Amino acid sequence: MSADRKLCMIPGPIEFHEDVLASMATPATSHVDPLFVPIFGESIEMVRQVVLSEKAQPFITSGSGTLGWDMMVNLLEAGDEVLVISTGYFGDHFAECLEVYGAKITILSAPIGAHPSNEEIKAAVSAKKYKMVTVTHVDTSTGVLSDIKSVAEIVKSVSPETLVVVDGVCSVGSEEIRFDQWNLDIVISGSQKGLGVPPGLSIVIASPQAIEVFKSRKTPVPSYYSNWGKWLPIMNAYEARKPAYFATPAVQLIYALHTSLKQIIAGGVEARFAKHHQVASDFRKTVKDLGLKQVAQSEKDSANGMTAIWLPEGVTLSQLVPALAGKGVQIAGGIFKGRATEYFRIGHMGISVMDDQRQHIQKLKDALTNSLTELGYKA
The missing domain is CATH 3.40.640.10 (Type I PLP-dependent aspartate aminotransferase-like (Major domain))
Structure with a gap:
């Protein structure tokens, strides 16, 4: 690899x-x-x-x-x-x-x-x-x-x-x-x-x-x-x-x-449901603490395997995606018709969620936080 x-x-x-x-x-x-x-x-x-x-x-x-x-x-x-x-x-x-x-x-x-x-x-x-x-x-x-x-x-x-x-x-x-x-x-x-x-x-x-x-x-x-x-x-x-x-x-x-x-x-299907919910909730708290808003309008209607997040003012998709890529993390842009350039999407599923030792979620949080800071965003 x-x-x-x-x-x-x-x-x-x-x-x-x-x-x-x-x-x-x-x-x-x-x-x-x-x-x-x-x-x-x-x-x-x-x-x-x-x-x-x-x-x-x-x-x-x-x-x-x-x-x-x-x-x-x-x-x-x-x-x-x-x-x-x-x-x-x-x-x-x-x-x-x-x-x-x-x-x-x-x-x-x-x-x-x-x-x-x-x-x-x-x-x-x-x-x-x-x-x-x-x-x-x-x-x-x-x-x-x-x-x-x-x-x-x-x-x-x-x-x-x-x-x-x-x-x-x-x-x-x-x-x-x-x-x-x-x-x-x-x-x-x-x-x-x-x-x-x-x-x-x-x-x-x-x-x-x-x-x-x-x-x-x-x-x-x-x-x-x-x-x-x-x-x-x-x-x-x-x-x-x-x-x-x-x-x-x-x-x-x-x-x-x-x-x-x-x-x-x-690993147990029930435990898998619960772990995805817990990690997603924690990740959405990070998003909120950064002052960002997710596309899903309520917590109960938010997916546990991914999150779509509105871009903050002054930060563009063409800036954020390569910024995270430079830190070794690949994220996705939006695809909703007419709004695709206004938000970005992040997945949190499978081993990234179930295996804490891999530190995938923490690496994602750090890359997102640091990239936004470098692009001039202040929470």
């Missing part, structure tokens, strides 16, 4: 554990090799454990988290009504994806840094019958944390048949998710954020209700690679420790996922 490599403290990809990276050094291995089959099968089972489910069906496929959006083609048919609860860039683009498959989209949004109220959500789902309601658990464009438990309660109380679809790309592995208990239907994620694995795996977790909706659809799935009719037998086979083939899985990435999931489960 080069000496000048910067600590990656963006909202994903995050820092990866050495054992996770070492797992990718596995020699060329067939995807139906008897040594690999149980690795894949155990990974499917451990994904279920991370979201606290006993009955959900995980799909682990090669692709980015965005592939999970496309996989909703398995549940949608042309003309289906979808309510998208949007808290930023990713909610809006999820809507754009679903429109490609013929969904009729209604977007329920809020001012930047906020999310729609429970009353607004209840009014929306009471006014029209929806096939699905989508919500971004953590929208990385704003750092807003949505209350997916309350969303599911509201939706299911009004319309038990409506599917609750959670974009958990920036929440699985860093935010509390209780799949079965909260009556969720879909959680979409990717490998490179809270799960602590290099980019390249799309992970979708589906409830029995969602699988039944897929199986009872009236029209063919208008997709080949994303088609659950192809993937469901593969997932079932590997979990039963039997080889199967539809498309070649990313063998080395699945070895890495297996290693990371073992670490997460060994």
Whole structure:
């Protein structure tokens, strides 16, 4: 590893554990090799454990988290009504994806840094019958944390048949998710954020209700690679420790996922939720003590895996990002439409949070504080 490599403290990809990276050094291995089959099968089972489910069906496929959006083609048919609860860039683009498959989209949004109220959500789902309601658990464009438990309660109380679809790309592995208990239907994620694995795996977790909706659809799935009719037998086979083939899985990435999931489960999922919350709260106190304001408008609506922060007057993004980079820390600019140059984003997930000895969070705090001072900012 080069000496000048910067600590990656963006909202994903995050820092990866050495054992996770070492797992990718596995020699060329067939995807139906008897040594690999149980690795894949155990990974499917451990994904279920991370979201606290006993009955959900995980799909682990090669692709980015965005592939999970496309996989909703398995549940949608042309003309289906979808309510998208949007808290930023990713909610809006999820809507754009679903429109490609013929969904009729209604977007329920809020001012930047906020999310729609429970009353607004209840009014929306009471006014029209929806096939699905989508919500971004953590929208990385704003750092807003949505209350997916309350969303599911509201939706299911009004319309038990409506599917609750959670974009958990920036929440699985860093935010509390209780799949079965909260009556969720879909959680979409990717490998490179809270799960602590290099980019390249799309992970979708589906409830029995969602699988039944897929199986009872009236029209063919208008997709080949994303088609659950192809993937469901593969997932079932590997979990039963039997080889199967539809498309070649990313063998080395699945070895890495297996290693990371073992670490997460060994450390305790509940403890992981709590540690991310504690570190995030402490980091936000540092932000406040510096006189800075975060984009999320309230503490309870603030993500535990990342923070978006408004730039102080007199400091620009083009100054701050290279200033931190010069101190060995990489952060990200904004991406909210029309406001992208007004704030910056910092990730705090995975080993940077769970392993205090690495001092990643302290290095980040020091680099931020010193960079602002050098740029003439006074708290």
